[in-house]
Amino acid sequence: MLSVEQVTKCYGDFTALEDISLEFTQGVYGLLAPNGAGKSTLMKMLATLLFPTKGRILWDGEDIAFMGETYRGILGYLPQDFGYYPNYTPRQFMRYAAALQKLTRAVADQRIDRLLELVGLSDAADKKLKKLSGGMLQRVGIAVAMLNEPKLLILDEPTAGLDPGERVRFRNLIHALANERIVILSTHIVSDIETIAGQIIMLRDRRLLCCDTPSQICSRFRGKIFQVPADVPLRPHQHVLSEGQGENGTVLRILSDMPPSAGVAVAPTLEDAFLAIYTAGESEHIR
Ligand SMILES: Nc1ncnc2c1ncn2[C@@H]1O[C@H](COP(=O)(O)OP(=O)(O)O)[C@@H](O)[C@H]1O
Ligand SMILES: [Mg+2]
Incomplete structure (x- = not known):
């Protein structure tokens, strides 16, 4: 379980988030708020790329700031703007990411095949990334984030730039990934998450406004x-x-x-x- 305890994040004099407390158990959580509300800031803290100015974030009771590799083994993270080499293919890019995670080639290749299949990219596995559509690229990013079979999958604006068909496909993919893990995804588009998120988290004026089911809201x-x-x-x-x-x-x-x-x-x-x-x-x- 992931617990955010009274977290405040300041950038210099500017307070981006204030006194946020949340608990994540299994399922899909949609972080829904307009641009600038602090979604990426919260997600970067959950991914240990940023640290709270006040408060702490715990995984099964342990502060993630001190968990190092153990936490990185639990975490899959897709940043809002993920960088990639345009001349790589999805398979090459995933092998590269797997090598950084110190997976053996045999384990990596097996997982890569399975993940490419899961995200519906088996046929594009050996095409250059620069030739892929926005939706296909996002799915490559999700496959990379899934390489270590994370218990916690964080996707920052994964639906940005998708066409309507790709959005439907994305929803189905998230359903398939949500089994036995925590999935947290952010968006400022309601329709992207209302049917897939069991819980919706809204931020307003730097604070947590609600974390509740869509029907309760x-x-x-x-x-x-x-x-x-x-x-x-x-x-x-x-x-x-x-x-x-x-x-x-x-x-x-x-x-x-x-x-x-x-x-x-x-x-x-x-x-x-x-x-x-x-x-x-x-x-x-x-x-
Ligand atoms: N590195 C930074 N330095 C200063 N201010 C920042 C930085 N990153 C984000 N902010 C500010 O924090 C607020 C929240 O940003 P962000 O977390 O990116 O929001 P969202 O992802 O919801 O669009 C915005 O006002 C943004 O300008
Ligand atoms: Mg953002």
């Missing part, structure tokens, strides 16, 4: 999300979350404590919750 907004015609005048404290096309023209989804003069209550989605929290500044419901 949605339920806090039940009875407060309405679909209304675009020409209905809004009162103060009614916030437009999004705009869409209804059967009779443009409709708005709004956040309101009281039923509006026209329109219907709708079941809140995670997207509604995300917009309510980050664009309408609504965080009381969720605390």
Whole structure:
């Protein structure tokens, strides 16, 4: 189990994260927050690339800052911008990564074949990386992060730049990887994680806003999300979350404590919750 205990991270005078406490057991955790919220900062601390200014992070009760190689054996990490050699093939790149991890060639080759198959890249194993699509490259990155068969897999914005088909494929892959390990992935796109993350972690104003199931987060907004015609005048404290096309023209989804003069209550989605929290500044419901 991974525990984050009252962690604060400052860059010089700037506090990026403050007093974050979290516990991770098995399953998929989605770190969902807008750009600049501190997702990468938190993930880098979980990967021991950065260290907390205050607080500590424990793996099964032991401070990860002092676990060295043991922790690196547990951890698989895909950085937000991972570097690669464009003229390498996925197989060569994975062999190189395996050598850095001191895996023997025999073990490495066996794992590489299996992982390339798992991420659906067996046919591209010997093509140059510079010829691969964004989605294929991300899958190479995930395969590399999986080389040591990590108990903790951290993926920073793994869906950035994927097309819709690649997103579906990615969701299926994460399901396959989530067995018996902790997977933590970050994104600022709700649809990328609402169906794969058992728990959603949101950060706001440097602090932890919530860590809960998607349905629990949605339920806090039940009875407060309405679909209304675009020409209905809004009162103060009614916030437009999004705009869409209804059967009779443009409709708005709004956040309101009281039923509006026209329109219907709708079941809140995670997207509604995300917009309510980050664009309408609504965080009381969720605390
Ligand atoms: N090395 C750094 N030095 C100073 N400020 C940084 C550094 N890295 C990130 N920040 C700042 O910390 C905040 C959080 O950044 P980051 O963790 O990258 O957010 P996210 O991944 O959610 O987009 C941002 O305001 C960012 O500008
Ligand atoms: Mg980031």
